[in-house]
Amino acid sequence: MDYFALLVDFATPAYDQTVGLRNKILKIPLNVEFDLEEIQNEYKDFHLACYDENAQLIACLVLTPLTDKIIKMRQVAVDVDFQKQGVGAYLVEISEAIASKKGFTKMELNARDTVIPFYQKLKYKKIGKQFTEVGIKHFKMYKKLVQG
Numbered sequence: 426m427d428y429f430a431l432l433v434d435f436a437t438p439a440y441d442q443t444v445g446l447r448n449k450i451l452k453i454p455l456n457v458e459f460d461l462e463e464i465q466n467e468y469k470d471f472h473l474a475c476y477d478e479n480a481q482l483i484a485c486l487v488l489t490p491l492t493d494k495i496i497k498m499r500q501v502a503v504d505v506d507f508q509k510q511g512v513g514a515y516l517v518e519i520s521e522a523i524a525s526k527k528g529f530t531k532m533e534l535n536a537r538d539t540v541i542p543f544y545q546k547l548k549y550k551k552i553g554k555q556f557t558e559v560g561i562k563h564f565k566m567y568k569k570l571v572q573g
């Protein structure tokens with residue numbers, strides 16, 4: 426399968442599609458909803474979308490700058506039929522390259538405990554104590570970005 430990633434602009438149809446995919450993969454299974462404030466604050470984030478060869482959206486994630494050096498990866502979602510085929514790893518690696526090019530030196534994220542092995546394979550390290558968010562156990566993880 427061929428796929429490619431693009432940064433999409435906030436409040437465009439492409440962005441709206443990513444919100445739909447995040448809702449399907451991350452929110453609905455937990456019976457939680459987006460709140461308006463969460464979406465309104467995303468104008469300052471970077472939105473990365475991944476498409477297959479038919480230009481169908483298959484995955485997305487959000488990058489939120491925390492400081493001028495630290496950026497947070499959030500809402501990593503791969504559509505059900507496309508999971509475990511390398512798409513998530515591809516998207517994370519692309520987002521690291523984008524963040525590094527923009528001058529960020531550290532990527533942070535809050536990982537659900539079930540997907541910690543996914544991030545560990547991508548060289549993320551756990552830091553701090555386990556915590557609970559949306560009823561799920563999480564660990565904070567981070568990775569120093571190679572400057573390119």
Ligand SMILES: CC(C)(COP(=O)(O)OP(=O)(O)OC[C@H]1O[C@@H](n2cnc3c(N)ncnc32)[C@H](O)[C@@H]1OP(=O)(O)O)[C@@H](O)C(=O)NCCC(=O)NCCS
Pocket residue numbers: 450451500501502503504507508509510511512513514515535536537539540541542543546
């Ligand atoms: C978690 C998720 C982003 C991973 O993306 P993916 O495209 O399915 O994963 P990849 O195919 O790129 O996997 C890369 C490697 O991580 C492993 N991996 C992926 N998900 C895993 C999991 N849940 N547990 C253990 N290993 C996992 C893969 O087996 C693969 O290993 P390999 O390199 O040895 O073959 C995706 O499955 C997903 O969207 N899941 C539902 C939503 C979710 O949990 N998001 C993360 C919230 S923190």
